[in-house]
Amino acid sequence: MASRYFTIHIALLTALTLASLYSINSRYYQQHEVNSLLTMTCYNTSTSSKVDSTSRDGAFYSAADIAKPDEDWGKKICPVRELNDLNDFYEYIFTRRIPCDFKMILGGRLLGKSSKMDGDKWVCMDKQYNISPRNCLVFSFGIGTDWSFENDVEKKLGCKVFAFDPTINKRSQRISELISFFNLGIGDSNRTAPEFKVKTNSYGNILNGLGHLNSIVDILKIDVEGSELRFFKDVLEGTPSLLKNVKFIAMEVHIEGKIREFWKYFQLLDCFGFKIWYSAINPFGGGRVVNGRQRGCCYEIVWVQDRSW
Incomplete structure (x- = not known):
């Protein structure tokens, strides 16, 4: 049954009842195998320009004001301040507030004849x-045409992967033992996105339909070519508690014309305990100088929820 194709029906939750096919594999490697795996794939490198890890404070909120795991995040009040200096925006992006001793790269590929890597995401493998x-x-x-991240997650970590993309003309199906694909996008509701005419649903509905509303999500990767603002609006303004169980958010952020909107959501992420530990200009989105500094239209950012798990 694991090898059969299945189709997403108009109602998302109908199709997602097939989630029983994808129960988390409880098998563990022996400890020496796990240690070997981590040794082969972890690095001591960083591309963020600054590190500020002197306290538990966030970029915008003190440690005392950051939401705690046992709080009702839906009732959390997070005052948001206006952006008065553009340098503050970029300072936030390039100040890494979380140190990491063991870094792992997942995915990425060289495009064409260039030496530029695209599609790679970084995760911190520190014990906490x-x-x-x-x-x-x-x-x-x-996903687009690049499955390198998903394949690396399966190969290096053996994680169960749910992959989504409504733009690649691919039927919903089981890709491999651990990777399942859905012809569906992430948005702020169950609808058809007008600009792309593709089916989307909210993060909460997707989690619920797959039976993972209360599951720990080790990595939430979002690379949706500008639609990430819909995700932020839906979750951070409406259902922030959905992020309680998320360890890492790895996102390609497209900021052109939307800096003030992102500024608000960056603050809300900070209020809910998500801090930047990795950031870099997307190699295909740079090439401009603002106030004497290299800037880009797109950034690769990885936030981690700053607590022990």
Whole structure:
């Protein structure tokens, strides 16, 4: 049954009843195998320009004001301040507030004859984040023609992967033992996105339909070519508690013409305990100088929820 194709019906939750096919694999490698796996794939490198890890404070909120795991995040009040200096926006992006000793790169490929890598995501494998090989869960929104991230997650970590993309003309199906694909996009509701005429649904509905509303999500990858604002609006303004169980958010952020909107959501992420530990200009979105500094239209950012798991 695992090898059969299945179709998403008009109602998302009908199709997602097939989620029983994708129960998390509880098998563990022996400890020496796990240690070997991590040794082969972890690095001590960083591309963020600054590190500020002197306290538990966030970029915008003090440690005392950041939401706690046992709070009702839906009732959390997070005052948001206006952006008065554009430099503050870029300072936030390039200040890494979380140190990491063991870094792992997942995915990425060289495009054409260039030496530029695209599609790669980074995750911190430090002990406090408790990413357990063969016992982890990843949601990946936005595939295009590049499956390198999903394949690497399966190969290096053995995580169960749910992958989504409504733009690649591919039927919903089981891709491999651990990777399942859905012809569906992430948005702020169950609807057809007018600009692309593709089916989308909210993060909460997707989690619920797959039976993972209360599951720990080790990595939430979002690379949806500008539609990430819909995700932020839906979750951060409406259902922030959905992020309680998310360890890492790895996102390609498209900021052109939307800096003030992102500024608000960056603050809300900070209020809910998500801090930047990795950031870089997307190699295909740079090439401009603002106030004497290299800037880009797109950034690769990875936030981590700053607590022990």
